[in-house]
Amino acid sequence: MKVLSVDDSAIVRKIIRGAVEVLNYDFLEAGDGAEALEVLEKEWQETILILLDWNMPGMNGYECLVALKKHPEFQTIPVMMVTTESEKDNIVKAIQAGAAHYMTKPFTIEELIKKIMECLGIGE
Numbered sequence: 001m002k003v004l005s006v007d008d009s010a011i012v013r014k015i016i017r018g019a020v021e022v023l024n025y026d027f028l029e030a031g032d033g034a035e036a037l038e039v040l041e042k043e044w045q046e047t048i049l050i051l052l053d054w055n056m057p058g059m060n061g062y063e064c065l066v067a068l069k070k071h072p073e074f075q076t077i078p079v080m081m082v083t084t085e086s087e088k089d090n091i092v093k094a095i096q097a098g099a100a101h102y103m104t105k106p107f108t109i110e111e112l113i114k115k116i117m118e119c120l121g122i123g124e
């Protein structure tokens with residue numbers, strides 16, 4: 001079972017990798033939306049959660065979310081949007097477009113672990 005982090009920041013991806021590995025899932029990463037779609041072409045059957053950054057060059061997180069939710073295979077994978085506090089207004093838009101959860105930056109690794117567990121329906 002794999003968790004995909006889509007984020008243009010290598011530092012954020014590294015933090016997310018830490019949380020994913022604590023939970024014993026395999027980690028996948030993409031630096032932008034186009035790369036995320038490429039990764040999923042191979043990995044979608046194994047992918048149980050996508051953590052999707054809002055602010056990215058090229059396709060932004062919202063555009064990527066819309067593309068995922070239109071895709072016949074990728075649309076069932078739950079998506080957690082990762083946004084900054086200032087982008088909180090966008091969350092409603094993202095939920096309407098099919099995002100299952102959101103997380104605001106900055107976050108600690110403990111908060112992230114807890115949030116991922118929530119997303120996957122794993123008890124405390």
Ligand SMILES: [Mg+2]
Binds near residue numbers: 053
């Ligand atoms: Mg970003």
